Amino acid sequence: MEKIIYGVAYYYEYLPYDRLQEDIVMMKAAGINTVRIAESTWSTYEKSPGVFDFSSVEYVLDEMEKADIQVIIGTPTYAVPNWLVELDPEVMVYRKGAGRSLYGMRQSMDITNPTYLKYAERIIRKLMEVTAHRKHVIGFQIDNETKAYGTSSKNVQNDFVSYLKEEFDHDLNKLNHEFGLDYWSNRIDSWEQLPDVNGTINGSYGAEFEKFQRLLVDKFLQWQADIVSEYKRDDQFITQNFDFEWRGYSYGVQPEVNHVKAAKAITLAGCDIYHPTQDELTGQEIAFGGDSTRNLKKDNYLVLETQAQGFPAWTPFRNQLRLQAYSHLSSGANAVMYWHWHSIHNSAESYWKGLLSHDFRENDTYNEAKVIGKELAELSPKLVNLQKNNRVALVVSNEALTALKWFPVDFNAAFQSTLTYNDIVRQYYSALYQLNIEVDIVSPDHEGWLDYEILVVPALYAAPDRVYQELEQFVLRGGKLLASFKTAVANEHVKISHDGTPKYLEKVFGMTYNQFTVPTGQVLEGDLFDKTVTVRGFMEYLKVDTAKSLAHYGRSQANPASAITINQYGEGKAAYIACMLDQSDFNQALSTILAQEFDYTLSGYQFPIIVKQGSNDDGNTITYILNYSNQIIEVQSPVSGVSLLSKAVISETQTVQLEPWGLDIIETIK
Amino acid sequence: MEKIIYGVAYYYEYLPYDRLQEDIVMMKAAGINTVRIAESTWSTYEKSPGVFDFSSVEYVLDEMEKADIQVIIGTPTYAVPNWLVELDPEVMVYRKGAGRSLYGMRQSMDITNPTYLKYAERIIRKLMEVTAHRKHVIGFQIDNETKAYGTSSKNVQNDFVSYLKEEFDHDLNKLNHEFGLDYWSNRIDSWEQLPDVNGTINGSYGAEFEKFQRLLVDKFLQWQADIVSEYKRDDQFITQNFDFEWRGYSYGVQPEVNHVKAAKAITLAGCDIYHPTQDELTGQEIAFGGDSTRNLKKDNYLVLETQAQGFPAWTPFRNQLRLQAYSHLSSGANAVMYWHWHSIHNSAESYWKGLLSHDFRENDTYNEAKVIGKELAELSPKLVNLQKNNRVALVVSNEALTALKWFPVDFNAAFQSTLTYNDIVRQYYSALYQLNIEVDIVSPDHEGWLDYEILVVPALYAAPDRVYQELEQFVLRGGKLLASFKTAVANEHVKISHDGTPKYLEKVFGMTYNQFTVPTGQVLEGDLFDKTVTVRGFMEYLKVDTAKSLAHYGRSQANPASAITINQYGEGKAAYIACMLDQSDFNQALSTILAQEFDYTLSGYQFPIIVKQGSNDDGNTITYILNYSNQIIEVQSPVSGVSLLSKAVISETQTVQLEPWGLDIIETIK
């Protein structure tokens, strides 16, 4: 990519009046160099079946071209016209517990429905005919935040049965045994007897269906990409707007999409990152999204959507919009695009404020964008295409997430739980982030997922045996492995190991366990901590064999057991943390293990100061120093070089002063 | 009306045995002079289709006549017999998300269903034939707490489409544009494409449907009133039992009925007022209901239902039943009727205690009613027909309520909110009440809604442009306007202004804003307060033009902005309060603005002492002094006159002593 994209989603079709010219003037003033258009408005382009009108698209393309603003075209398939549903009511998704959806909401169609696919293909082809040849169209986003939307109608069930036949080599006994269908009389004697998965209580059957639904997403995206590829130029990319678990903001593994597999369909990775601001702006959600998306194509990525103002509670404080933009770049983003340019005056999301408010006038946030736009116009050549070379990877997994949804860690007597897979992932990622350890977020589905010095593995509850065996080999060959409780328990069909846990890894970790509980005040003892540490949420009772115990459970009515262990295995080392801790206690445990057992030297910088590095197209090192606090902070510079913002020459012995929610960027010549 | 009605709802049909004679004896002992009968028991009067038996009605009429007790007849249409549902299953209401209701609950029929209407008309006519000519029948209540009950079946949808065609002059483009249907591909190309409103995410379409449902209520009541009018004498009234939002008690604008429009069908206003008691008895719910209902026909009104004992938690303390009765009268009620005479021994509402408990014996509450009945018998000529002449009005709106349901003020990242329209209305009404500022509650649908010195306008989020223009004229001509945040944002189709907010009123208020947020600890600074005041719930960042800032947001990461402003405009003044506050802080802001900017002199009385006034049929001033506390309180008398309760002569310099939950009533000769 030649320059940093500073952009917005632009919905000409939603405007209360034609103000394209005024908008372009204001965009140019803010350094906006790219707009994303055309997703979401199928019914505007095809008001009735087969009657096409792309005049608004062409008008916007014409004017953007005149203004030298690049355009990304989104295919409008994630929201269908009502006439399509009238042609075939089964276009609407059928969901477990909810039945057939009513028309209205976006992302509520059955992505396997033939009618939908037929008409979607036609509108895509028509749109491509109009747009693909345009000079300023730099790429295509296929669909948007695609998922299977829980589709589980009769025909999806039938396809699932076909899939299972393949998965189990047409061997019913294998299926019965592997899924444990004897339980509660669920055993079947013919494939036709497989009951509607919507009613199942069998976690293996249910989790396999969710995996199948993720495969539907892969298939759908590949199908769109193939169509788009027939039209696009070589210099045009295909991207997709991946999103993350929604926790009131973007964070954690997306349960409904296997990003690694789905990304095979595209040529350039993209994502949504929405995050809290004001006092809650930490940069962590931005970093998580970046560390995940950067690895999908092992390259830079686009932040296709992030908020300017966003939710009412998110209106940014002074300096925050700027800090956010550079936070994305520091993780390797090549694009920061706001959703959206103007706040919408009707319908559903009018609560969500764009870069402009409903009055289209200048506002404090827009004015800050003007500052950013100006800086980026100058610094783009030095900041674009930032390359990372991380020593540490965090290993995540859709399959583990789904398995722990069916079989929660702390499932209680009210048949509820409080601790999800992403909660555990979060404890691990938060520690790494707060300690300024840059990581790649990978999954066992990534090629080269073991090509790191250190692997951090939270709650890898279920995986094919080969994954556990590869982890053993990783340590044997000298790798350093740190895993949490609930790692290596079940196979890929969520069948729990009957031969000891951690499955295949008892020798690697030098310990085993077969009892665990939910703590109510238990504490840790041992040299790892300099104070009393209380266990939270979940704990396994470890019985050490060759491992060294770094911490054990204190005064308790139970028999003695270890809580944190370290073991030398082959050329490598394996640490295991058998319980959940408060974040600060966990940070201490992690940093001590890294420093003392894994020979990893920590930088000493800690949140709210975050330091991020990479090399630019010139091979120079770019160092971001980011201040996620409302205080002025002075820190010693981590590098010598030149500040790209102040132009000052800075040596490693000097301090750098950071404004509230401020930052500096230093270039160090190689 | 000639006398105060002190009455009860009486269900002879529910009695476990015939005790009409004993009941009448006990009623007379308590001064009960009116009963409401016959609503709710259709299946008793028409056990099978066309077979009528009004013997219980006639028996009760006969005996009440002998005992000189007046009767209000309720039409029994709000609970249908099961045989009617068997004739036509579509008599049961079809609701969004719930489908067709099962038979059982009252108020669960489709009020537009032709079968229902046909049979309802017949039972009304039959009942009128039996009752209308009776001497002691003073009036008719048509149906009860009528609503559309969420009806949204296919036929209602069809009628709604017809309504929209009219509303938009058969111009589809106008509809598409005004509702913003391009959004998420909801645009339509023919009226037939309008999707089932039950699935919509379009707030304009959804809010318009709720308005349409309120119109169904107006139509239904007018239809009943027309039938009843064919039979009733001129001296007999037609009323309806309006109720309010249910917040665990009656308070706030009723979302499902536009009282102002619905009241066109009736000749005398009536309402339900249920309210907390014991330590929670404040009189505020009573006053809110009265200040609302009094304005429907610009006359006195009936409290057709209020509790004697009510919910288990509401069993009144000593003196409270009496305080409550006079509270109603002090707002202009001409009737206080308990729901109900006797507690019911079966079915659904047996938890709810009437004036008598299940044992039909005297109890402490009934014994207090005897005191009230005796006093009213004496004082009725002086207390009946109390007239108010308020300088201040509180402006409320169904349309604003519905719009803020679709687009909540503090919509958050979990897609939830905590602050509703009625919460904001409540902050404003509570302040007025606690500061002893008597008000009329009006809506822009009232004729003469601007005929006040001061208008207080909380969160008038959506309204036709003419309303905002009338407010401008109001100030221009010398009116004093005080509005809250979220006033004048959208038009009547919930399309947000694209040309600045407050819409049409930027010059009136002398300020504008285009950013807002949900505060997390922000404080107010400025002369308006003598202490630090924390902002709660919501805040807009005001940019003043000609206005004077009375308070601005303190230390913050955001750019400076005002929070409370005052502006001279034409002959009048306009104040704007851009944020939510704690009630006591708000009371201070309001009272200061009223006193210092609006030249309104406060009486100095404050809750728990409430003073209410009006003039009686003799033109004398009646002053109620009400003590809503469990303490004996002495206050200086607000007027000179004679205590109607103690008969003492009281001068304005004297103190009046009020018992716990006690009161005094002073008549001042004109």
Place this chain on the structure above:
Amino acid sequence: MEKIIYGVAYYYEYLPYDRLQEDIVMMKAAGINTVRIAESTWSTYEKSPGVFDFSSVEYVLDEMEKADIQVIIGTPTYAVPNWLVELDPEVMVYRKGAGRSLYGMRQSMDITNPTYLKYAERIIRKLMEVTAHRKHVIGFQIDNETKAYGTSSKNVQNDFVSYLKEEFDHDLNKLNHEFGLDYWSNRIDSWEQLPDVNGTINGSYGAEFEKFQRLLVDKFLQWQADIVSEYKRDDQFITQNFDFEWRGYSYGVQPEVNHVKAAKAITLAGCDIYHPTQDELTGQEIAFGGDSTRNLKKDNYLVLETQAQGFPAWTPFRNQLRLQAYSHLSSGANAVMYWHWHSIHNSAESYWKGLLSHDFRENDTYNEAKVIGKELAELSPKLVNLQKNNRVALVVSNEALTALKWFPVDFNAAFQSTLTYNDIVRQYYSALYQLNIEVDIVSPDHEGWLDYEILVVPALYAAPDRVYQELEQFVLRGGKLLASFKTAVANEHVKISHDGTPKYLEKVFGMTYNQFTVPTGQVLEGDLFDKTVTVRGFMEYLKVDTAKSLAHYGRSQANPASAITINQYGEGKAAYIACMLDQSDFNQALSTILAQEFDYTLSGYQFPIIVKQGSNDDGNTITYILNYSNQIIEVQSPVSGVSLLSKAVISETQTVQLEPWGLDIIETIK
């Protein structure tokens, strides 16, 4: 029974590989002498209709016989194969608000469906043919935790109408009157007009249906027992696994089954008892289950299921598994059987840990079972068949529970409540338990329910008049009665008394009341307490007649009223506690009334020390002293005798030392 059963549920069919031999070795090592098999796995035995394969059952029977381990056979009818649902979709239960269930979950069939019953009968007969003659098969469990599962389909509704015709002598007026159907126009004029009970708001109609559903359970169990009886030998028992209300553990009256009536079908009582452990182990749930189940057949009973490890949060502390086992025996259990032997590797309940964990290896809990097994092998002859002879009974009732579900005690303005029938029962049982007063838990459906010196009756809200009359006779003849608020209010059709409360018992208690409320800080005054006591949850205002007031409500705005009364009536005494209290305050009230008014001498032992007694087959007294705490406790021995555990001779003046979660058992020769 000849010996204590120490057993497990064993699911050979669920094993990931054949390890029957290894399991038997480990069972023998732990003293396991009985296994329960064959329930839950119908689809394994009949993979397709009419094709039977009991090879796994026979294999297990063969090997258990060789190992001298007894077997209980469970009929596999509580979980159906999917092929059965395909034969007749109406096999799946139809539930109020939920419609027809999807296949998957156990206990989700319609137990009245003819197809289900036909195929269930065949599998039962086939299983009996294979197992009934086997020497080591000691008995049969029919179905498992049987309920009606909310069945309310059209055909069940029809049967219910037939039942009502009988119940009301084909007299519609009687039904209309007794259920109060005039209310809200629910009156009917023909049996055909009875609406679907799923929609009803009539609590009498609804509660009667729930009673009818309980009768379906009785009928279903009798039907199974009759089939099994055709095959079983005289020395083989028929049992059922009754369970209790699930409150996150087993406690309280089971709403869906009338244990007393259902137990008529069986020859030996059995139950599930699952309970908290760790710091929450109190023995109370164990005692409640035992005190209930022991009275079903007036004999010892089987604990057919209790947890070894159970939920993650329940992994027992050291010594707890042993304390739990003896706790069951001390209540009169003849069997302690763990659910289940091995943790399951798939499906739904893999979170639930058996005696063995998923790895089948020894663990701390299993190792403690080995200690228990060894002790029981020795002590069984002295501990088996423990007989109780209690002076006190706690009276509970399904009808009262259901009535208070429809009409909650503290029903509030949000139409919710916090206080259930079982909450009240719990306050009463907890007090008796903590004060070491051994009781039988009986219902008015037990023969001989009045044959006690003292009856404790919490919230007997609804019952046939004969029950209240029998209580009067009980006191008249010299019995001591202690009842709570909400006792004797309604008849068996939940029609509230119109002639005073407590119904029929005003003279017995020497007081009456007709007002009540939910307290908000009210306190009690009077000699009963030595400190200020705050009322919680609910209170009735008692007006004493002949009764003595033991406590009255303190400072209040209400008129004076009593809260706790005692009255001499005939030869007996009757106490009434009109409000809810904190547990410790209630314990004080109860113990004072028992000691001072009812001449009941308390032992002085208090929780966490629990003393339980009975006589064994030799007629000797067996005294258990149980320590439910994590402290070493020394107590004076309640008896002289010989410790069965330490073999020490102990006199009544000596102290006994109990380990944390420890116990002693003393035999006193008669």
